[in-house]
Amino acid sequence: MPDHQFVLTLSCPDRPGIVSAVSTFLAHNGQNILDAQQFDDVETGKFFMRVVFTAADLAVELSALQTGFAGIADRFGMDWQMRDRASHRRVMLLVSKSDHCLVDILYRWRTGELQMIPTAVVSNHPRETYGNLDFGAIPFHYLPVTKETRREQEQAVLKLVQDSGTDLVVLARYMQILSDEMSAQLSGRCINIHHSFLPGFKGARPYHQAHERGVKLIGATAHYVTRDLDEGPIIDQDVERISHRDTPEDLSRKGRDIERRVLARAMRHHLEDRVILNGRKTVVFMD
Numbered sequence: 001m002p003d004h005q006f007v008l009t010l011s012c013p014d015r016p017g018i019v020s021a022v023s024t025f026l027a028h029n030g031q032n033i034l035d036a037q038q039f040d041d042v043e044t045g046k047f048f049m050r051v052v053f054t055a056a057d058l059a060v061e062l063s064a065l066q067t068g069f070a071g072i073a074d075r076f077g078m079d080w081q082m083r084d085r086a087s088h089r090r091v092m093l094l095v096s097k098s099d100h101c102l103v104d105i106l107y108r109w110r111t112g113e114l115q116m117i118p119t120a121v122v123s124n125h126p127r128e129t130y131g132n133l134d135f136g137a138i139p140f141h142y143l144p145v146t147k148e149t150r151r152e153q154e155q156a157v158l159k160l161v162q163d164s165g166t167d168l169v170v171l172a173r174y175m176q177i178l179s180d181e182m183s184a185q186l187s188g189r190c191i192n193i194h195h196s197f198l199p200g201f202k203g204a205r206p207y208h209q210a211h212e213r214g215v216k217l218i219g220a221t222a223h224y225v226t227r228d229l230d231e232g233p234i235i236d237q238d239v240e241r242i243s244h245r246d247t248p249e250d251l252s253r254k255g256r257d258i259e260r261r262v263l264a265r266a267m268r269h270h271l272e273d274r275v276i277l278n279g280r281k282t283v284v285f286m287d
Contacts, residue, residue, distance in 0.1 A: 005034070005054045007273045010073070010080035011283075012257055014040050014047040020064070021072050022051060029065060030058030037285040041278060048276050050285045052085070081273070088270055089167040091116040092160065094174035095123050099130055101172040101193060104260040106135075114264065117273055119164035122157060124176060144169070145176060154182045161186075170267060171207060171225065173259070180227045188277060190225040191270060193263040196237060207251040218243055218251055220258040222266030233282045235266040235275055 002159050004078040004191050012018065019038065026033060073080050099206045102121065108114040120139045123129065127140055141160060145153040161169060171192040173179075183190070194199075196219040197261055201209040212219060219239035226232035241252060269275050276283045 003176055004059050005085045006082060007085050008051045009084045009273050010078045011046055011048045011276050012076045012078040014045050018047055018076055025072055026053050028058055029060055033058035039283050046114055048283045088115050088117050090119045090165050091168045092119045092166040093170050093172050095120050095172045096175040097125055098173045100256045101260055101263050105172060108264055114267055119166045120160055154179055183225050185229050189267055191219060191222055192225050193222050193259050194230050196221045207255055208248040211248040211251055218255055219240055220262040222262045233277055233280055235269055236262050238262045
C-alpha cells in the first residue's frame with residue numbers, strides 16, 4: 001500500500017455540490033483519488049460516500065487534511081471520518097465453546113487478509129477449552145458469567161475494551177446475550193454472527209430444529225449489535241441449499257462454514273471503512 005493513503009467516509013443530507021466539494025478539496029491539497037463510491041438513498045434523502053486517496057505531488061499530514069475538511073463537513077452537515085489506511089484498528093474477540101469462527105479469524109489475520117491488531121481473546125470458558133489453539137502473544141482472559149454475575153462480568157469486559165484501546169469488538173460465536181447497557185456502549189463497534197433460518201429457530205440445537213422442519217436453505221447473518229438482540233443493522237449474509245439427504249450433522253457443518261465466511265467478510269468491510277450506518281440499515285461499499 002503506497003505511503004499516505006487515506007480513506008474518507010461520509011454521510012449527510014443529499015444536496016447538489018457534495019461530490020464537487022470533496023474532489024475539489026482533495027485536488028487543492030495535492031491528493032489523487034484512487035477509488036470513489038457513492039450512494040444516494042432516495043427514500044431517506046441521505047447521501048453516502050467513500051473515497052480512497054493518496055498524495056499526488058505533495059505529502060500532507062492527516063491532521064492537516066482533517067482540519068481543512070472540517071469546514072466542508074460543517075457546511076454540508078456531514079457525519080464523517082478520515083483515516084490513514086496504514087493505521088490498523090484494534091480488535092477484541094469474544095468467544096464461547098465453539099471456536100470455528102475464532103480459528104478462522106486468527107488465520108485470516110496471520111495471513112494478512114484481515115488488517116487488524118488483536119487486543120485480546122475473551123471467553124466465558126477456560127483456556128483449556130481451546131486445546132492447542134495458538135494465540136501467540138494475544139492476551140487471553142477467562143471471564144466466566146452467570147445470571148447473578150452478568151453485570152460484573154460485562155463491566156470487566158468493558159474495562160478491557162477501554163484499557164486496551166479496542167476499536168472493534170467481535171462476538172465470534174460468543175453465546176451470551178449482551179445487556180442493553182453494554183450494547184449501547186458498544187454501539188457501531190460490535191459485530192455479531194448468528195444463524196439465519198426461515199422460520200427462525202431459537203434456543204438450543206437450531207440446526208437440529210431446522211432438520212426436523214425440513215428446511216431447504218440455511219444461512220448466517222453478521223450485524224452490528226444493538227439492544228434489539230439479533231435485529232441490528234446487517235453487514236453481510238449468505239445462504240446454502242439443503243437437501244433431504246442432509247443430516248443434522250451436515251447442517252451443522254455447512255452452517256459453520258457459512259458463519260466463518262460471513263463474519264470474516266463483515267469484519268473486513270468494517271476494517272476497510274466500507275460500512276456506513278443508515279438508520280436500521282447499512283450502506284456497504286463493496287470492493
